[in-house]
Amino acid sequence: xxxxxxxxxxxxxxxxxxxxxxxxxxxxxxxxxxxxxxxxxxxxxxxxxxxxxxxxxxxxxxxxxxxxxxxxxxxxxxxxxxxxxxxxxxxxxxxxxxxxxxxxxxxxxxxxxxxxxxxxxxxxxxxxxxxxxxxxxxxxxxxxxxxxxxxxxxxxxxxxx
Amino acid sequence: xxxxxxxxxxxxxxxxxxxxxxxxxxxxxxxxxxxxxxxxxxxxxxxxxxxxxxxxxxxxxxxxxxxxxxxxxxxxxxxxxxxxxxxxxxxxxxxxxxxxxxxxxxxxxxxxxxxxxxxxxxxxxxxxxxxxxxxxxxxxxxxxxxxxxxxxxxxxxxxxx
Amino acid sequence: xxxxxxxxxxxxxxxxxxxxxxxxxxxxxxxxxxxxxxxxxxxxxxxxxxxxxxxxxxxxxxxxxxxxxxxxxxxxxxxxxxxxxxxxxxxxxxxxxxxxxxxxxxxxxxxxxxxxxxxxxxxxxxxxxxxxxxxxxxxxxxxxxxxxxxxxxxxxxxxxx
Amino acid sequence: xxxxxxxxxxxxxxxxxxxxxxxxxxxxxxxxxxxxxxxxxxxxxxxxxxxxxxxxxxxxxxxxxxxxxxxxxxxxxxxxxxxxxxxxxxxxxxxxxxxxxxxxxxxxxxxxxxxxxxxxxxxxxxxxxxxxxxxxxxxxxxxxxxxxxxxxxxxxxxxxx
Numbered sequence: 001x002x003x004x005x006x007x008x009x010x011x012x013x014x015x016x017x018x019x020x021x022x023x024x025x026x027x028x029x030x031x032x033x034x035x036x037x038x039x040x041x042x043x044x045x046x047x048x049x050x051x052x053x054x055x056x057x058x059x060x061x062x063x064x065x066x067x068x069x070x071x072x073x074x075x076x077x078x079x080x081x082x083x084x085x086x087x088x089x090x091x092x093x094x095x096x097x098x099x100x101x102x103x104x105x106x107x108x109x110x111x112x113x114x115x116x117x118x119x120x121x122x123x124x125x126x127x128x129x130x131x132x133x134x135x136x137x138x139x140x141x142x143x144x145x146x147x148x149x150x151x152x153x154x155x156x157x158x159x160x161x
Numbered sequence: 162x163x164x165x166x167x168x169x170x171x172x173x174x175x176x177x178x179x180x181x182x183x184x185x186x187x188x189x190x191x192x193x194x195x196x197x198x199x200x201x202x203x204x205x206x207x208x209x210x211x212x213x214x215x216x217x218x219x220x221x222x223x224x225x226x227x228x229x230x231x232x233x234x235x236x237x238x239x240x241x242x243x244x245x246x247x248x249x250x251x252x253x254x255x256x257x258x259x260x261x262x263x264x265x266x267x268x269x270x271x272x273x274x275x276x277x278x279x280x281x282x283x284x285x286x287x288x289x290x291x292x293x294x295x296x297x298x299x300x301x302x303x304x305x306x307x308x309x310x311x312x313x314x315x316x317x318x319x320x321x322x
Numbered sequence: 323x324x325x326x327x328x329x330x331x332x333x334x335x336x337x338x339x340x341x342x343x344x345x346x347x348x349x350x351x352x353x354x355x356x357x358x359x360x361x362x363x364x365x366x367x368x369x370x371x372x373x374x375x376x377x378x379x380x381x382x383x384x385x386x387x388x389x390x391x392x393x394x395x396x397x398x399x400x401x402x403x404x405x406x407x408x409x410x411x412x413x414x415x416x417x418x419x420x421x422x423x424x425x426x427x428x429x430x431x432x433x434x435x436x437x438x439x440x441x442x443x444x445x446x447x448x449x450x451x452x453x454x455x456x457x458x459x460x461x462x463x464x465x466x467x468x469x470x471x472x473x474x475x476x477x478x479x480x481x482x483x
Numbered sequence: 484x485x486x487x488x489x490x491x492x493x494x495x496x497x498x499x500x501x502x503x504x505x506x507x508x509x510x511x512x513x514x515x516x517x518x519x520x521x522x523x524x525x526x527x528x529x530x531x532x533x534x535x536x537x538x539x540x541x542x543x544x545x546x547x548x549x550x551x552x553x554x555x556x557x558x559x560x561x562x563x564x565x566x567x568x569x570x571x572x573x574x575x576x577x578x579x580x581x582x583x584x585x586x587x588x589x590x591x592x593x594x595x596x597x598x599x600x601x602x603x604x605x606x607x608x609x610x611x612x613x614x615x616x617x618x619x620x621x622x623x624x625x626x627x628x629x630x631x632x633x634x635x636x637x638x639x640x641x642x643x644x
Contacts, residue, residue, distance in 0.1 A: 066254050082254045083405040086569045093227050093243045104623025108595030115588035116568055140587025244566040246438055247408045265462025266437035273430030277407055301426025388576050404576045415549050415565045
């Protein structure tokens with residue numbers, strides 16, 4: 001049985017460094033035959049899915065609206081939900097663990113849900129936003145892990161401890 | 162781009178005739194390279210997914226709970242949602258049309274959502290339950306279509322009119 | 323502890339007879355110190371809430387969008403949910419029983435949810451739409467009751483059997 | 484028209500200081516004829532509702548489960564939603580602003596939703612948990628405000644700027 005890993009972060013990204021981090025996380029996850037769960041839209045979601053496809057991985061996008069056309073071009077299976085940002089809970093429940101790259105308010109909701117549902121959370125340090133604010137914090141007794149690189153993030157999310 | 166078709170009906174089915182109808186709907190959808198959306202559990206959902214897999218189709222199960230282990234063995238991609246029966250709306254939004262086999266209260270909610278979101282609905286006559294109660298009815302100005310056989314149901318759901 | 327009763331039906335109503343039925347259901351529920359749960363918008367929801375207010379009852383509207391301004395003027399407490407038609411499940415869960423007046427696809431979803439969550443359902447005969455289609459039907463082993471008048475509908479919804 | 488204010492924080496609270504902060508926030512909100520929105524359960528939700536009732540305010544609890552009996556004894560209107568923690572989005576949408584006292588993962592999701600839906604967020608400094616981690620932070624260009632006392636938190640949440 002393959003693992004499903006959720007990757008989250010901002011839907012709008014200008015910094016090429018962040019795009020590259022997301023791309024390399026996707027490429028690395030593909031090597032481990034992981035199925036990618038993401039929000040299906042732009043920014044981090046698009047670049048991680050692009051990396052997955054370059055590595056021949058499978059990508060799933062859980063969309064907030066009612067149409068598959070909202071999905072970015074690297075999504076294999078698009079699931080429109082029609083429940084707006086309440087779909088953020090599904091993004092997290094559908095994965096076995098969560099990697100965080102940068103991120104704003106939506107990412108904050110997803111980290112909260114990940115901790116509620118006991119999913120391991122690994123943020124990539126230096127990716128800005130919510131990832132850097134919450135790196136290595138403990139919330140409600142649950143630890144948010146951090147990684148220095150995409151490779152290390154994927155290693156940590158797939159390891160048992 | 163492949164079509165996504167949702168198939169709905171009871172999660173508990175004893176009648177071998179209904180199991181066979183569901184199986185043959187799956188087999189027929191697979192011939193048309195459709196992606197199957199269903200609730201991922203037992204009964205109609207299991208037998209339609211079994212037909213899809215025998216036809217080498219792709220099956221997606223949108224689950225009410227929080228664990229992929231709820232899915233039946235014929236589901237390729239399982240998406241646990243954690244929102245209980247509110248996931249019925251997603252089952253329908255995620256498809257381009259809906260085929261109905263028998264069915265009880267949950268199926269009723271899904272037919273309602275299909276009409277709200279302007280999805281074509283085709284029920285299989287003689288499959289019992291909600292399918293037979295609503296065959297050929299018009300609700301809120303929207304028609305519920307009917308078919309005599311699995312083959313005809315798949316033809317109708319994939320046709321333009 | 324007061325009872326909470328949900329009243330459902332079309333959001334657009336032209337027929338003065340249906341408006342009057344909804345109004346009289348509200349007036350009658352108010353006499354029994356029931357709290358009204360409804361979808362908070364127009365049509366049946368507006369006229370039942372108007373009846374409740376004329377009887378000094380309390381009215382709650384569970385809205386599909388993100389703003390209280392969606393509520394009709396007879397709603398005391400408006401709860402915008404932001405989850406679109408998935409809020410139909412909440413309308414039903416929040417009540418102890420459901421009265422149905424006419425209704426289209428949305429009403430169909432709510433009757434389905436009422437049966438799933440074992441809420442008593444009483445439709446008013448002659449009010450058209452889904453109410454007349456499903457009057458006295460049994461779905462998944464669960465009966466949909468019917469009443470001839472608003473007074474009888476309220477009596478039935480509040481009685482034990 | 485009254486304002487609706489959401490108060491969030493941990494459902495389990497041992498520290499009498501935190502209980503007292505929550506109680507005094509409720510008492511203060513009641514003075515301003517605010518309607519309280521909260522998650523309806525224990526801890527911060529219970530103590531803020533207790534303060535509201537001592538001040539003769541109105542309290543609404545948006546519950547994760549399917550039964551009103553989940554609500555604490557200070558809730559006037561209980562709305563069970565049946566969508567588990569996805570109801571956290573509703574808690575926030577239903578209010579005009581959010582006061583945060585301590586809090587864990589669920590509170591994190593609610594702060595994220597508050598920022599997504601442009602609700603003002605005021606955390607009470609020194610209340611621990613998520614409130615202290617996010618005090619005065621800016622996420623996705625949106626500021627999280629802070630207050631030193633319950634009175635100041637209520638003042639800030641009700642002021643225009």
